[in-house]
Amino acid sequence: MAENPCSQQWPSIAALTVTQNRCELLLRMLSQVRQLDYPMEQIDIFVVDSASGDNTVEAIRRDFPEVHLTVCDDNLGIAAGFNMAIKAAMNADREYKYIWLLDSDVEIEKQTLMPLVVTAEENPEIAVVGSAVYEPENRDQLVTAGLNIDWKTANVAFHIPPDKKVDGVYDVELIPACSSLTRTDLYRKLGFWDERLWLYWGDTEWCTRMLRNGYRVCCNSKSRVWHRNWANIKPNFYFPYALYDRVRSALLFHLCYNPDNSIAGVRHLIKKSYLKAAFENFTLRPNFGRAREEGVKDFLAGNFSKKDFSSWPKGIEPRGIDQICRKLSERLPKNPRVILNMISDEHHKAEIKRTFQKYFKQIRWEEIHVRTDRDNMNVSARMHEYLYFHLPQLLLRLLTIFNRRDLIVSSINVPCLYNLAAARHTMLIDPSGHGYLCKNRAIYGLIKCFTTIIKGLKVIYMDLPRALKKCQALREGPMGGANRSRS
Numbered sequence: 001m002a003e004n005p006c007s008q009q010w011p012s013i014a015a016l017t018v019t020q021n022r023c024e025l026l027l028r029m030l031s032q033v034r035q036l037d038y039p040m041e042q043i044d045i046f047v048v049d050s051a052s053g054d055n056t057v058e059a060i061r062r063d064f065p066e067v068h069l070t071v072c073d074d075n076l077g078i079a080a081g082f083n084m085a086i087k088a089a090m091n092a093d094r095e096y097k098y099i100w101l102l103d104s105d106v107e108i109e110k111q112t113l114m115p116l117v118v119t120a121e122e123n124p125e126i127a128v129v130g131s132a133v134y135e136p137e138n139r140d141q142l143v144t145a146g147l148n149i150d151w152k153t154a155n156v157a158f159h160i161p162p163d164k165k166v167d168g169v170y171d172v173e174l175i176p177a178c179s180s181l182t183r184t185d186l187y188r189k190l191g192f193w194d195e196r197l198w199l200y201w202g203d204t205e206w207c208t209r210m211l212r213n214g215y216r217v218c219c220n221s222k223s224r225v226w227h228r229n230w231a232n233i234k235p236n237f238y239f240p241y242a243l244y245d246r247v248r249s250a251l252l253f254h255l256c257y258n259p260d261n262s263i264a265g266v267r268h269l270i271k272k273s274y275l276k277a278a279f280e281n282f283t284l285r286p287n288f289g290r291a292r293e294e295g296v297k298d299f300l301a302g303n304f305s306k307k308d309f310s311s312w313p314k315g316i317e318p319r320g321i322d323q324i325c326r327k328l329s330e331r332l333p334k335n336p337r338v339i340l341n342m343i344s345d346e347h348h349k350a351e352i353k354r355t356f357q358k359y360f361k362q363i364r365w366e367e368i369h370v371r372t373d374r375d376n377m378n379v380s381a382r383m384h385e386y387l388y389f390h391l392p393q394l395l396l397r398l399l400t401i402f403n404r405r406d407l408i409v410s411s412i413n414v415p416c417l418y419n420l421a422a423a424r425h426t427m428l429i430d431p432s433g434h435g436y437l438c439k440n441r442a443i444y445g446l447i448k449c450f451t452t453i454i455k456g457l458k459v460i461y462m463d464l465p466r467a468l469k470k471c472q473a474l475r476e477g478p479m480g481g482a483n484r485s486r487s
Contacts, residue, residue, distance in 0.1 A: 011097035011117060013043045014089035014184070018081030019104035020050040023059050026104040030064050033102075037110045038117070044068060044094065047104075048085045050075040068092070077306065079193040079202040082177070086187055096184050101203075103178040107136060107226035115222040116181040119169055127215030128182050128207055130175030131223040139226060146172030146219030149204070154254050154265045154272070156204065159219070170219050173211065177203040179225045186210065196304035199242060201249040208257050240291035247273050247295030248304070255474060263468070267460050270296055274456025281448040284419060284426055284438050285412065289452065300463055302473025318434040321355050324427060327437060328407065329359040331425065336406040339366045339422055342414045348433055352409060366405070420445065 015033055019026045026047075033045060046068045049057055060067050070088055072081075082101060089096055098120060100113065112131060119129045135141040144158035159172050180203065190213060193202050207217045247269070254265035273292045280289035298304070328336075338356065343349045356363050405423040410416060412428045412435075419426045420442045429435035468474055 010039055010042050011121065012094060013038070013098050013100050013113070013117070013181075014046055014092075014096040015043055015100045015102060016046045016048075016082065016085040016089060017102045017104045018048045018050060018076075018078060018085060019052065019056060020075060021052045021054050021056070022104045023052070023054045023056040026056060027059055027063060029102065029104060029106055029108065030060075030067065032108045035110055036108075036113050038113045043113075044089070044092070044096070046070070046085045046089050048072065048076075048081045048088075050077075050081055075306070077195070077198040078177070078200075079197050080195045082202070083192045083195060086192060090184065090187065099182050099184050099187070101177045101180040101182070103227065105227070106178045108179065109224060112179065112223050112225060113181075115220045116179075119218065119220045120181055120183065123169075123216070123218075125214075125216050126218050127186055127210035127213075128175050128180055128217045129169075130181065130219050131179035131225045132219060132221040133176065133178060134224055134226045136226040143227070145170055145221045146217075147174040147176065149173050149208070151254075151259055151265060152268075154250060154269045161221070167221060170221065172217055172219050174204050174207045175217055175219060176227075178227045179223070182206075186215075196252060197249040198304070198306065199245045199249070201246075201253045205253055205256070208253075212257075240287050243288060244291040244295040244298075247292050248299045251296065251299040252304070252474075263464070266464065270460050270464065271456060274452055274459065277456075278449040278452035281452055282420075282445045283417060284428060284440075284445070286448075293452070293455075296459060300459070300467040300471070300474075302467075302471040304473070318430070318436055321352060321429065321433060321435060322358075324435055324437050325355050325359045328425070328427075332360070332406045334360060335362045335364065336360055337364045337366070337423075339368065339405050339408040341368045341408050341410040341416065341419065341422070343367075343409065343411055343429075345411075345431065348429060348431075351433065352429075 017026070017029070030045065030047075033043070034040065036043070045064070045066065047060060048070045049060075050072050051074050057069070057071055060069055068088060070084060072084075076084065086099060089099060098117065100116070102108070108131075116129050116131065120126055130146060132145040133143045135143055142160065145161060146159045147156045148159050149155075150157050156174060159170065161168075161170060190209060194205050197205055210217055251266055251269050254269060255263065258265045273296050277289035277292040280286065280292070340349060340352070343352070353363075353365070404421070407425045407427060408419050408423040409427045409429065410419050412430045420440050423440065425437060425439055427435055427437050
């Protein structure tokens, strides 16, 4: 391979992305592709727009006429969208040696592509090579250099090099699709992405399929990207749809690929999903719990089509803060006692206080401040926080139940048992400033919690074995792979 970056000997690249309603972020990413230190005559860009409601299509046609644009009338999902872009590139007049998948909200730099191509050219046994991911708000903070699969817990784990010197090529089990370079001929040989994996686990399945066929999957940490919302995806009121798909897709992946060819990973995931659903019901987030249960239910039925979560449980439909305060003015006294529980967004906090002043004469505020490092806390630290802060506060409020506050306002990102006993009513808000109001009914929540756990046991030991025998969709292997028998 020639040392001159402008040489025509550099391989041709098809850069692909799928987008929906991310016009500003997409345009930034496309402009960064134009600035790569790679000969631009060797790069073509393919974009699939999944029914964006903003001006994405018009902006691409106006500002990036060189882009090969495919416009869809409906949201296809990530896997189907990437497949459409890959097929468009493979059917183009030009032959591409590599396909470079990018998320439409990713940030790249001039040197992002070159190390990936060099690694792939020098190591023909590598099927997929990807970039190290960094935190956009703290640009020197490494999030992960590839990922690995924890088969015992059925999770994916960040890969941080032991010496923390990210300056090499590392063998991993998964490269996220935010920046992933793959040899084009492997799509012809081993198939495309599994479109049953609607939003999540598609890149995991693809990389695992490559490993099972004897190839390597690597991260070159000299290639860097900054991926917004990668490290911490903040839940909001529309998060249940993503949560539902994450559960359903994880179950399908572990059914197809568990190393010992058993259903142990599937059982573990179902148990975890129902335990979390039980906790969601007890912490006033029943729509989150419902999403987890629906994900398991549709997996067992072999239903991997698009799911509509536009219908909300009774009383859970999100409203603006002003609408909620108007409703509260009919229920609370004129001088209410209100707790602000871990509202980290100062803008939302100021808006809440300002809106309350429109409807109440005098408000007695109390504040529980958010932990500044909470987003980086591991499971052990979060458990410590619950045991030594939330649980004592819960018990204290239960002992003084007749002196409860009138209302507690809490972020939906912080599911907290303390909310149940702190006040007579709870208002949950999300990062967009929408929320809903619910009356605290601890006994009802406890009953719902126990019934959810019992339902989960029935699913694990009765419904799952029955579904595996009867459902043809669950007996099929991944797209491009062979069917597998399971114990």
